[in-house]
Amino acid sequence: MSTNKNNRETDRPRVFSRLFWQVSAIFLSVLGVFAAIALYISVQAASNYSEEVNQKLNRELASNMLDVITPMVKDSINEEALADIMHSMMVINPTVEVYLLDKEGTILSYVVPEKDVKLEKVSLVPIRNFLNDRKQSVIYGNDPRNPGESKIFSAARITEDDQLLGYLYIVLASQEYISASHLVIGSYILGLSIRSVVVILIVTAFMGLVAFWFLTKKLNVITSGIQKFRSGQYNTRIPVKDKNELDKIGLVFNEMAETIEKNIEELKGVDTLRKELISNVSHDLRTPVASIQGYAETLLLKKDDILKEDRERYLKTIVKSSERLKKLVSELFELSKLESNQIKPEMETFVIAELIYDIANKYRIISQKKGVSINTVLSKDLPLVEADISLLERALQNLIDNAIKFCEEGDTINIEVNTEEVGKVSVQISDSGQGIKQEDIPHIFERYYKGREHTESTGLGLAIVKKIMELHHSDIKVFSQFGKGTTFSFHLPVAQIA
Structure with a gap:
């Protein structure tokens, strides 16, 4: 209770701060020195003036x-x-x-x-x-x-x-006269000078102290705001009325506080995401590892009694779980490198039609086994594009993989490339699969999000695609109707040929 009271007293700006007294003491000391100098100069000037007048008269x-x-x-x-x-x-x-x-x-x-x-x-x-x-x-x-x-x-x-x-x-002035006149003139001038200097000193000191009070009052508000921010009140802002130098300090502090508060919120979000990621990765790693361990132990325990067919089935399951584990670890490493900017795109000029044909032919073998057809629709006279071939190929593979997973027998996947916009080549991957629920669409590019609960999905493929598109300064867009299909699209810049 007493601690909170002390904190409130510390946060409350004081009328006269220590800075005010320090600055005031320095100001008054300097003012006193100047007053003494002015007094000495005025006495000397009056004396010199008296001698000058005396000489001119005589x-x-x-x-x-x-x-x-x-x-x-x-x-x-x-x-x-x-x-x-x-x-x-x-x-x-x-x-x-x-x-x-x-x-x-x-x-x-x-x-x-x-x-x-x-x-x-x-x-x-x-x-x-x-x-x-x-x-x-x-x-x-x-x-x-x-x-x-x-x-x-x-x-x-x-x-x-x-x-x-x-x-x-x-x-013109004998020694005796000089002694007497200096005494009289010095007494009069000194008295007059002292009175003048005292009046000026009082007025100047009062005006200076008032000015310092206003300045230090504003500094007290700034200091109080900084102390509150330091104590954890990150929403603290310094009120700014004018645009003088002290208010500029307040503006700079407010901008800094907003940036820090935003970073803190982002760090909290990252920490939450990290915890969720660890939980999700642990769950997905545990499933294939448990499967591998279970079937491997079964083979060891029943190595003499197990049937050949069962042995092959167990080994296939172990291989499949190992491949899934390998894919999960590989995608985690790949996404981490993309997010930490360890992968720099190596831009080059190439014919995108050739890349599309190669990828489509590669995946037709896989899709045909599932009864899914892959079609390519390319505009004539497509211009050369500028991109990182390996990264773009990886993005296209992830999108096609994703489409095949959620298509059933008889569904189709269309890959379209055209030049609808000047200076850009548009790429679309559409499928007639089960589609995405509207509530899942805003989250599908998030790391480890699996809205459709596909058992074989790692939840990292679309997150990798999004990071690759960001490296190419492009946006990946999605349009989907649940039960009818999904379309992903993005743009690539046309190569500038000198």
Whole structure:
């Protein structure tokens, strides 16, 4: 009872499966990494934007300062001018650092909040880029107070009589200002970025989890169907509504399940047929074997007292039973080879009229003993046919054997060959024997079926004929009226002669 309950609980799709939680965990982890990257990029972008704006706003600061102050006169420093710069910077913009450079970039003098300048020389490359290319977004130069770091700046050439004396190099944000501004700007941008990222993260996570839930819900239905099928419920099918990728999986599963279910039913039928075959073969083998054994034991026990006539009769019975046993075993092997496709037809072109005449003449000797006549009716100018001669001969022999068995004295067997259809030759074997009951007709080609209970029949002859016709891509048809006779017919392809 508990086992069935557990199976029902296992088969029932869960609202949130383990796959949903696994996929959701991976999704949220990836989303978190992207959120951290986006936060870092936004803070850096805001900081870079702030520096770019600052440099553009103060681009002409150094040039404007030179318009009112002359820091150098004939390669010598104008101390009075530097004092004016110090005073102006403390009043107007205490966040900048002013450096006086010679033509090589060597620092000659400076005005900074704290006397801790560590570099003796500044690279002129960014200064020249700044002066020559006014379209660049942002240019960084050396920070004399922090070797290895770069800062935004403003610069201007110091000239006298069109001769370059040096450069005025102004760092637009001193170390103290940078520390404070980074703290303030970083705090604001970080807070704004965090709020934005959190909102985006929540919305994206919600939408992603809902999407994953819908996907895994469909997967749960598919998984549940597969589990039911595995447990033996072979009629299980997965409901398919749309034509998306997951529904395609359901369609493929349904097709596979139908094929497997069909194969299982066929195997059950084959197993039933196998059991019936074993039973029938055992019965038919037992009869001739018992007959042979009985008469052989009689001959041994009464070898001195048995009459000559009885001895001959017993020996004939043994021979007849042996022949029947041999025929049964031979036909079983032949049918098994045909059904397992071990026999491959060797197609060749031949005159079918000659084959019909040979077989009819061979069987006339047998039929005459029973008082049955065999007639052949062949159309004129029959075309060549393409078939396996030995297999076709075997099929014709079985059909004629079958007709002779169920004919009485005075009956006739007609073999007709004509070309009623274009590209095909029709072959008919008709007899005026006892015919077949209507309820037996659907089963006469089944293996080991003997509807008319003929004691000498193995029940395999017509099954062999049907397999031979299948190898020739033809159908064997039957028309019969009980008490009036039976007609078997099939078609052969006309040979294509180049």
